Amino acid sequence: MTAPTEAGAPSTDPDQRRREQRGWYVYDWANSVFITSVVTVLIGPYLSNLACVSAGAESAEACLDPSLALTPLGLDFLALHPNALYPALTTVAILLQILLLPTVGAMVDHSRYKKRWLFWLALSGSLCTAGLYFTTDGYLVASLLFVLANLLYGLSIVVYNAFLPEIATADERDRVSVTGWGIGYLGGALLLAVHLGLVVNADALGVGTDGAARIAFASVGIWWAGFTVMAIRPLRNRYGALAARVRGRPRVGESLRQFGHTLKDMRRYPNTVLFLLAFIFFNDGVQAAIRYAAPFATQDLGLEEEALIITILIIQFVAFGGAFLAGRVARRLGSKNTVMATLVVWGALVAAAYFLPAGNVPLFITMGVGIGLVLGGTQSLARSLYSQLIPKGREAEYFSLFQISDKGSTFLGSLTVTVAVSLTGGYRVAILSLLAFFVVGGLLLWRTRMREGIVAVGNEVPRNL
Structure with missing residues (x-):
């Protein structure tokens, strides 16, 4: 990790800015495959299938029976239909992000090592995604890994976006943001094309639909982690006035108090x-x-x-x-x-x-x-x-x-x-x-x-x- 330097302004050296911008683009390429392949296409049918099997349904048609129910951990008040598992987990992941995003955002602003935050959040999210490969015995572990991966993805995006004002001048900001987004779409599309080919030919390859999905999950985790390492190398650690006042690691309580001040300050x-x-x-x-x-x-x-x-x-x-x-x-x-x-x-x-x-x-x-x-x-x-x-x-x-x-x-x-x-x-x-x-x-x-x-x-x- 590079030593942190004070203050959030972009480098005055155009070559340095371009190096950091290229690294920043690579993280969009790295993480977009999670949303495109996992969230948008593969995880919903995969979780529904695991849940239907756990509920005793022998086919997708049989799983339409409204009397079917899952009781996670044997808790009746959590009972839900197997086909409702995916939207329920998505709701839980969104709620967790809403609760934790302010804390993590404040702690990152109190830290002098923003790159470290991005690296560990992304690595943890990619490991949870790759771990879905091993979820063959029931839906509970797969559900937990999906929620954690979704949460860690959202937290990493906060840190990733926070680099934008530090690597691009005011006049460069549109170009850099657009380029990052475009490269992310391209990366997501390329790996999705491979995954869809894998799923469509799953039976011919002898892996089955669920097996093809698990292989795709593993490849997304590897892609996300590998390109994250490439992305963070050119980036530099910078810190502003909040981090300058902190000695040692940022504390949760202090960060939350600061976030409260920020909400009040926004009235200005x-x-x-x-x-x-x-x-x-x-x-x-x-x-x-x-x-x-x-x-x-x-x-x-x-x-x-x-x-x-x-x-x-x-x-x-x-x-x-x-x-x-x-x-x-x-x-x-x-x-x-x-x-x-x-x-x-x-x-x-x-x-x-x-x-x-x-x-x-x-x-x-x-x-x-x-x-x-x-x-x-x-x-x-x-x-x-x-x-x-x-x-x-x-x-x-x-x-x-x-x-x-x-x-x-x-x-x-x-x-x-x-x-x-x-x-x-x-x-x-x-x-x-x-x-x-x-x-x-x-x-x-x-x-x-x-x-x-x-x-x-x-x-x-x-x-x-």
């Missing part, structure tokens, strides 16, 4: 708060649209799994190019205007989804292309804009709030979709209802005075805002 930065509110709403729409595209496709549009697999891959590859396209547009229109433009496209996409005819694969794939074009731009430029609104030396704390907003907004979207599906029996109205999140988020972003907010926290105002 109304534009930072307004941006976070805007992000909660429009990110809510983005996450819900992605999360519920699969059941919408299978239940309302009657599409086969092969069409979904093809569309997921297309979205990943298009999102790689879309992130860079958004960066180029931002250099002309400004970052804030570009994000608002992507929200208009998102609104048009969810409105058009309502009218999609059942069984039309080309139109569904076309919609996937549209999602890929705006997906990376919305998320990467939002991260860049937020990084401009953070006081120096408190990056991890403020990015923990950003991550909490990301996770917390998942609840709002899921609740809206749940209510809409309950009332209508399908996902068409549910997807259409997401239009409100893009409208409200766009209006709040429009009301955010970025220049005023950047000056208020003491940062340099970029040329293309």
